[in-house]
Amino acid sequence: ILNVEQSPQSLHVQEGDSTNFTCSFPSSNFYALHWYRWETAKSPEALFVMTLNGDEKKKGRISATLNTKEGYSYLYIKGSQPEDSATYLCAPVSGANNLFFGTGTRLTVIP
Amino acid sequence: NAGVTQTPKFRVLKTGQSMTLLCAQDMNHEYMYWYRQDPGMGLRLIHYSVGEGTTAKGEVPDGYNVSRLKKQNFLLGLESAAPSQTSVYFCASTATSSYNEQFFGPGTRLTVL
Numbered sequence: 157i158l159n160v161e162q163s164p165q166s167l168h169v170q171e172g173d174s175t176n177f178t179c180s181f182p183s184s185n186f187y188a189l190h191w192y193r194w195e196t197a198k199s200p201e202a203l204f205v206m207t208l209n210g211d212e213k214k215k216g217r218i219s220a221t222l223n224t225k226e227g228y229s230y231l232y233i234k235g236s237q238p239e240d241s242a243t244y245l246c247a248p249v250s251g252a253n254n255l256f257f258g259t260g261t262r263l264t265v266i267p
Numbered sequence: 268n269a270g271v272t273q274t275p276k277f278r279v280l281k282t283g284q285s286m287t288l289l290c291a292q293d294m295n296h297e298y299m300y301w302y303r304q305d306p307g308m309g310l311r312l313i314h315y316s317v318g319e320g321t322t323a324k325g326e327v328p329d330g331y332n333v334s335r336l337k338k339q340n341f342l343l344g345l346e347s348a349a350p351s352q353t354s355v356y357f358c359a360s361t362a363t364s365s366y367n368e369q370f371f372g373p374g375t376r377l378t379v380l
Contacts, residue, residue, distance in 0.1 A: 157326060160309065188366050199271075199357065200310075202368030245309070249365040254300075254325060257309035 158182055158250055162258035169236050170266050176232045177261040179246030183227030187249040191220055191231055194243045194260065203231075203244075236265045268293050271372035273358050279378045280348045288343040288375050290358030298361045299341040300325070300369065301333060303354040310357065316341055348379045 161180040169175045181189065188207045192200040204213040209224040217234045233240055243262045247255035274289040290299065297318050302310040312325030316335040330352060332344045341360075345352060355376050359369040 190368065192369075199371035199373055200369075201371070205366060205368055207366065247310075253365045254312055254315060255310075255365060255369070256326075257302075257311075259307065259309045 158248055158256040160246065160248060160256050160258040162244075162246055162261050164261060165259070166262040166264070168264045168266055171236060171238060173236050174232065174234045175236055175263065176230050177244065177263075179229045179231070179258060181227050181229075181246070181248040183225060185251055186224040186227075187251070187253075189222060189229050189249070190247040190255055191229070192245040192247065192257075194245055196242070200245060231261075233263070236263070238265045238267050241265045270294065271358055271360055271370050273356075273372035273375050275375060276373065277376050279380065280345075281380050282349060284348050286345050286348065286377075288345075288356055288358075288377075290341045290343070290360075290372055291339055292341075292358075292360040292370070293339060294360060294362075294370065295338070296360035296362050296370070297338075298363065298365075299335065300359045300361075301331070301341065301343045302357045302359065303327065304357060304374075305354050313343065313356075345377075348377075350379045353377060353379045 191203040194200040206222040211222040222229045243260040245260045247257040271292045300315040301313040314333040319338040322333045358372040361367045361369045
């Protein structure tokens with residue numbers, strides 16, 4: 157079992173604002189880190205899978221960075237839009253090759 | 268392609284009843300997973316399979332059994348349902364390993380009275 161912490165638990169931002177949130181995980185025995193976006197009444201959808209220290213990935217206005225030495229990853233959303241409203245989950249991969257999901261950051265973008 | 272599908276979408280059981288949840292994927296994925304989602308908790312892994320005919324326990328396996336007789340199907344069974352098993356169950360699959368993204372089904376909402 158991995159101790160995964162995501163912060164903040166929830167946040168509200170105005171449309172057009174940029175925002176970021178954090179995923180913290182054990183830095184020892186790191187294998188990979190997943191980010192998922194989960195809209196209400198839908199299923200989680202993968203955003204990124206990150207494996208290397210210093211990795212940066214980008215998909216449209218969403219980007220993520222990874223620091224495996226200190227055990228954290230940031231997810232950034234530039235110019236938030238109402239359709240970005242969702243819960244964002246991170247999940248490091250354990251030694252048993254499974255994912256351990258955090259409880260997520262619930263983002264609400266106010267038009 | 269349908270992706271990952273789950274049957275049924277909703278179910279209400281009485282304590283002690285049994286049922287089977289079906290997950291099917293048409294992406295030829297090797298790995299399949301069953302998770303449960305409870306309020307205030309992250310997705311927790313119940314059981315998983317790394318290939319046809321193989322299964323393994325996840326974080327919260329007690330009270331559940333699984334079978335993977337065909338590559339495309341992963342069944343989750345509740346032998347004697349308990350109210351603590353009231354949850355939303357998600358199935359997921361991935362191509363070859365946990366370094367690949369997982370694809371999730373739409374979920375099954377189970378209530379045990």
